[in-house]
Amino acid sequence: MSETVNLETPPHNPEDSAGGVSPDEGVDQYGANEANSQEISIGNTITILVDEALHQGTVVDIRTDAHGNVEKYVVQRLDQSDENRYLIAPETVVAENFISTTKDNFETRIATKSEELKDNADKLAEMLYARSGRVVTAKNYTKEQIDESAKEYKEKLDTICAEFIESFPEDQQEQAQIILNDRIAEFKAEYKTEVSRRVTQLRAEKLETLGPVRKKMLDGWKKLSQFSRSDKKWKKFAGIGGKAAVFAPIGVVGALLTPVVGGTAVAVGAVAGATAIARGVARFKLDQLSEESEMHETEAAATDIDEEVEASSGVDSEPTAAATELPDDPESLEKAVQESHDRKKANQKRAALALAVAATAFIGTRLIGEWIHSSHTPAPKLEEGGETQPDNSLIDEKSGEPTDQPSAVAPTDPTETGGPDTGDTIETSGPDAGDTTETGGGTNAPDQETSDSGADSNAPNLTDAQHEFEKSGAKYPWDAAADVYGRENASDALFKAVKAANKDGLNVKWHGSGENAWISVKGNSNGGYVIKQLAQYMPKK
Amino acid sequence: MNIKEEIVKRVQTLNLPEAEQLPAVEFIRVNLLQRIGVRIAEDAPEETLTEFSRLLDINESDALEYLDSKLPNFHRMVLEELDILVEEYALMS
Numbered sequence: 001m002s003e004t005v006n007l008e009t010p011p012h013n014p015e016d017s018a019g020g021v022s023p024d025e026g027v028d029q030y031g032a033n034e035a036n037s038q039e040i041s042i043g044n045t046i047t048i049l050v051d052e053a054l055h056q057g058t059v060v061d062i063r064t065d066a067h068g069n070v071e072k073y074v075v076q077r078l079d080q081s082d083e084n085r086y087l088i089a090p091e092t093v094v095a096e097n098f099i100s101t102t103k104d105n106f107e108t109r110i111a112t113k114s115e116e117l118k119d120n121a122d123k124l125a126e127m128l129y130a131r132s133g134r135v136v137t138a139k140n141y142t143k144e145q146i147d148e149s150a151k152e153y154k155e156k157l158d159t160i161c162a163e164f165i166e167s168f169p170e171d172q173q174e175q176a177q178i179i180l181n182d183r184i185a186e187f188k189a190e191y192k193t194e195v196s197r198r199v200t201q202l203r204a205e206k207l208e209t210l211g212p213v214r215k216k217m218l219d220g221w222k223k224l225s226q227f228s229r230s231d232k233k234w235k236k237f238a239g240i241g242g243k244a245a246v247f248a249p250i251g252v253v254g255a256l257l258t259p260v261v262g263g264t265a266v267a268v269g270a271v272a273g274a275t276a277i278a279r280g281v282a283r284f285k286l287d288q289l290s291e292e293s294e295m296h297e298t299e300a301a302a303t304d305i306d307e308e309v310e311a312s313s314g315v316d317s318e319p320t321a322a323a324t325e326l327p328d329d330p331e332s333l334e335k336a337v338q339e340s341h342d343r344k345k346a347n348q349k350r351a352a353l354a355l356a357v358a359a360t361a362f363i364g365t366r367l368i369g370e371w372i373h374s375s376h377t378p379a380p381k382l383e384e385g386g387e388t389q390p391d392n393s394l395i396d397e398k399s400g401e402p403t404d405q406p407s408a409v410a411p412t413d414p415t416e417t418g419g420p421d422t423g424d425t426i427e428t429s430g431p432d433a434g435d436t437t438e439t440g441g442g443t444n445a446p447d448q449e450t451s452d453s454g455a456d457s458n459a460p461n462l463t464d465a466q467h468e469f470e471k472s473g474a475k476y477p478w479d480a481a482a483d484v485y486g487r488e489n490a491s492d493a494l495f496k497a498v499k500a501a502n503k504d505g506l507n508v509k510w511h512g513s514g515e516n517a518w519i520s521v522k523g524n525s526n527g528g529y530v531i532k533q534l535a536q537y538m539p540k541k
Numbered sequence: 542m543n544i545k546e547e548i549v550k551r552v553q554t555l556n557l558p559e560a561e562q563l564p565a566v567e568f569i570r571v572n573l574l575q576r577i578g579v580r581i582a583e584d585a586p587e588e589t590l591t592e593f594s595r596l597l598d599i600n601e602s603d604a605l606e607y608l609d610s611k612l613p614n615f616h617r618m619v620l621e622e623l624d625i626l627v628e629e630y631a632l633m634s
Contacts, residue, residue, distance in 0.1 A: 128629055150632035157633075182560050189564035192633045196572045196626050203579045214582045217590040220597040220604075221578030247616050250605035252544050256574040260545045260566045 040073065040093070047094045048075060050086060052178055054094060055079060057086065094175060102179050109164050110187060113156075117191055120153045125198035132199070153195070157188050224253060226486065463540055470535035476527045477519055477534060485541060494519075497537040506533065544619060548573065551627040555634050569626050576622040585612060 040046060044059045061074035073088040127141045127149055161184045168176045207214045462470065465484055474480035481490035498519065501508040507522045519525065521533040552566045582590065589611045596604035609615065 124633075128632075132625070147632065154633040185558060185560035186564040189561050189568050192630050193565070193568035193572055193626075195633065196569075196629045197575070199629065200572060200575050200579055203576075203583065207579065207582050211587075213587045213590050213594075216594045217585075218578055218582045220594050221581070222575075224597070224601060225574045225578065247544065247619070248605075249608040249612070249615055250602060252577065252615075252619055253574065253605060255544045256570055256577075260548055260563075260570050 040070075045078070046073070046075065046088075047096060047099060048077075048086065048088050049092050049094055049175065049178060050077070050088075053181075054099070054178060057088075060085060063087075094179075098175070099179050102176050103183065106164055106180055106183060109160065113160050117153075117156065117160075117194075120149075120156060121191065121195045121198055124149045124153055124195050125202060128195065129199050129202040132203075154192075157191055161187070225257070462536060463538075465541045466535045466538045469538045470532060472531070474527075474531070477530050480531050481538070484538070493539055494534075496539045497534045500537040500539075501534060504537065506537075508534070544573075544623075545570070547620065547623060548627075551623065552630075555627070555631055557634060565630060569623075569630065572626055573619075573623055576626060577619055580618050580622050581608065581612065584618065 040059055040062070042059050042062060045056055046059060047054055047056055049055075055077050056079070057075035057077040059073050060076050062070055063072045063074065065071050070090050073090070073093065075086045075088050077084075077086065124146075126139075127146045130139055130141055131146060161180075165173050165177050165180070204218055207218060468484045469480050472480040472483040474483055477494055478490055481493045484490075485493045498508050501521070509520050519530050519534075521530050548566055548569055552562055552569065555565070557565055581593075585593075585608075589608075593604050593608055593611075596607050612618070
């Protein structure tokens with residue numbers, strides 16, 4: 001569907017095509033191809049099918065025939081920094097609305113089947129619980145019965161996905177499959193582990209009948225496992241857990257609080273959610289883990305340095321496991337702290353917690369957020385924001401002038417990140433609300449204060465969560481959402497809010513993708529402004 | 542040894558489709574943390590749990606370190622629960 005070319009010098013002068021060229025018409029009767037649904041110009045970001053996966057790329061040139069019809073787009077993939085560019089046939093460009101509709105419809109499909117799946121999961125969980133030997137039940141299940149039930153459940157998951165793909169016209173099934181490939185994998189993994197979650201729940205329920213001591217301990221453990229990223233303690237535990245050889249309770253808890261892939265929540269989110277979902281998870285190789293472990297150690301050290309600074313400033317005096325590794329003399333310590341800060345700033349640029357962490361919600365949110373509750377309804381799936389045009393309309397809130405600092409979701413200039421490299425491990429401590437040494441005591445950023453003071457007279461009645469979101473003091477929407485809903489739920493909350501705002505007629509758009517996504521409202525991506533505008537659409541906690 | 546590596550190693554043995562590996566790892570990770578809590582609550586003596594809960598209200602690190610001193614088989618418990626989770630996943634794969 002495409003060929004790779006190495007173009008030292010584009011053979012076609014971009015200036016010649018700057019005005020955009022209309023693609024051929026009538027090729028795609030189902031509207032799956034971007035080329036047939038909107039005009040594409042040089043500089044546009046488009047989604048393409050390459051190597052059986054969806055990628056985003058920037059159009060650097062457009063080749064036309066003698067009649068001005070588009071023959072090929074020359075595209076530089078956003079996730080590649082090399083010289084390779086792709087010659088893309090118009091029919092290979094995938095329409096954003098096709099992607100988002102496909103994903104939306106799949107979520108609907110899952111939702112309609114969720115009750116049925118829950119019944120199956122419950123049945124299987126009960127069997128596994130009975131088999132565990134941790135309970136005496138009237139029912140005894142044979143291995144064959146359990147295997148049969150598990151097989152039935154698996155087949156149901158497979159069938160839901162297969163039937164959905166088959167519902168597309170034959171010539172679009174491959175595209176739909178690719179679009180949903182990672183989401184389908186995630187869906188299956190989620191529902192398979194849902195059975196285990198229910199077994200855990202049964203075991204917990206049993207414990208609660210054994211007296212208050214065990215129940216209290218369990219409640220405490222639950223609290224431990226719900227540390228929010230905005231909680232300094234989370235940072236500390238995550239740092240301890242990152243140390244490769246720690247297998248004591250504190251290390252295990254710390255390790256399990258953070259995603260396996262990536263030093264923090266970010267990397268997994270970046271590869272797994274929303275826009276990136278189609279390309280990240282599958283591409284990630286588990287054998288990168290060793291690199292991640294090393295990163296954890298670096299991260300742990302950075303955490304320790306931060307806490308040392310906090311201790312010296314009286315902010316927080318909790319000792320850390322690796323505090324003794326810090327330099328003794330003030331000069332060296334200052335240097336170490338500065339290096340830590342520099343590293344953080346660099347990582348902030350790469351990280352863009354944004355959709356990254358936003359996307360992280362798919363993993364952990366639903367389980368951690370609901371652990372040991374009696375019902376489990378999968379949260380709405382993250383979806384493609386739809387807008388992939390380069391954001392040329394970033395407006396400074398105060399001056400009304402364009403700004404090159406997209407800040408709605410994350411402190412990242414996408415052009416500086418080198419693309420959503422899923423292999424990157426990203427430190428999240430930068431925008432962490434608890435990181436007072438980094439952010440200057442957690443005070444509101446100027447833009448936040450400005451926006452806060454702007455429109456109160458017309459402020460709608462806000463729920464508690466909405467009010468907290470609006471007044472969180474965070475600089476970026478994701479951080480504000482994490483403060484209010486917890487990091488596991490932040491992304492879902494944001495996506496719901498964006499969806500609700502759009503439904504209400506507000507012009508809210510996602511820009512970029514993966515680690516480099518941000519939000520704009522009416523073309524303004526100033527973080528404080530976006531928070532203010534989205535507040536009334538934030539869901540209940 | 543690292544618990545995350547243990548999860549990954551076990552998931553790799555399931556021969557899942559590539560796209561399913563990472564979600565499986567992450568969902569198992571989350572489940573494992575919960576399972577460990579339940580397992581401790583099931584197996585530890587009430588005195589240990591009482592003291593753990595008390596310490597937890599004061600300082601989480603101290604509470605976990607206390608568990609370390611009281612549960613010499615913690616390492617084994619964790620791996621057993623991990624094996625159970627992976628086995629459960631394997632049933633459906």
